[in-house]
Amino acid sequence: MADLPDAALRTQALAAVCRLDALGLNRGSTGNLSVRAGQGGGFWITPTGMPAGELGTDDFVLLDDAGAVLRGEWAPSTEWPFHRAVYRARPDLAAVVHMHSPHATALACLRRPLPAFHYMVAVAGGSSVPCTPYHLFGTEALSQAVGSAFADRNACLMANHGLVAGGSTLAHALKVAIEIEALCGIYLQALAVGEPAILSAEQMAEVQARFKTYGQARRG
Numbered sequence: 001m002a003d004l005p006d007a008a009l010r011t012q013a014l015a016a017v018c019r020l021d022a023l024g025l026n027r028g029s030t031g032n033l034s035v036r037a038g039q040g041g042g043f044w045i046t047p048t049g050m051p052a053g054e055l056g057t058d059d060f061v062l063l064d065d066a067g068a069v070l071r072g073e074w075a076p077s078t079e080w081p082f083h084r085a086v087y088r089a090r091p092d093l094a095a096v097v098h099m100h101s102p103h104a105t106a107l108a109c110l111r112r113p114l115p116a117f118h119y120m121v122a123v124a125g126g127s128s129v130p131c132t133p134y135h136l137f138g139t140e141a142l143s144q145a146v147g148s149a150f151a152d153r154n155a156c157l158m159a160n161h162g163l164v165a166g167g168s169t170l171a172h173a174l175k176v177a178i179e180i181e182a183l184c185g186i187y188l189q190a191l192a193v194g195e196p197a198i199l200s201a202e203q204m205a206e207v208q209a210r211f212k213t214y215g216q217a218r219r220g
């Protein structure tokens with residue numbers, strides 16, 4: 001299998017799976033991630049039912065835009081339809097991370113979105129992280145709901161399920177996923193004591209404007 005394309009992409013994807021596992025954000029074979037293929041269209045996704053510790057770079061599965069397996073020995077994650085929905089909705093996104101991480105999943109089980117209670121919610125590309133209605137995993141109904149949520153966001157919660165985050169690179173998708181998981185934890189802690197204050201649309205627009213330039217300036 002040494003002739004599989006996109007070796008560097010698959011190496012990065014494996015490292016990302018192992019990182020999420022080490023952080024305790026995905027356990028066993030729950031959660032999955034994908035990266036848009038380098039050439040020829042489609043995307044590489046984790047195989048179904050394989051824990052991070054057993055996964056190798058050659059175990060990723062290449063699916064085409066219709067969901068047909070182009071390369072790989074294993075069946076793809078059963079949740080591949082919503083990955084495809086994100087790539088269809090957002091040509092600018094190159095990676096999708098899905099987690100059953102504790103805090104995002106707890107909020108998703110309350111069927112509550114993550115509102116603008118903290119300015120960092122803007123990493124989702126807007127002033128909230130929406131929560132899609134409940135649909136069975138792997139279904140077209142769920143993938144349509146996720147695709148709609150991604151029209152103007154880089155992330156969404158799925159009711160009674162977990163979190164989906166996308167990025168222009170795999171590193172970006174990981175950053176969004178890990179940040180939102182942390183924010184969900186803080187939001188739940190704040191909710192346990194009272195009702196958190198919510199930033200206004202103007203205040204969040206100000207944050208978005210800063211985010212567009214933040215970290216891009218290089219001095220000297």
Ligand SMILES: [Zn+2]
Nearest residue numbers: 031079100162
């Ligand atoms: Zn899932």
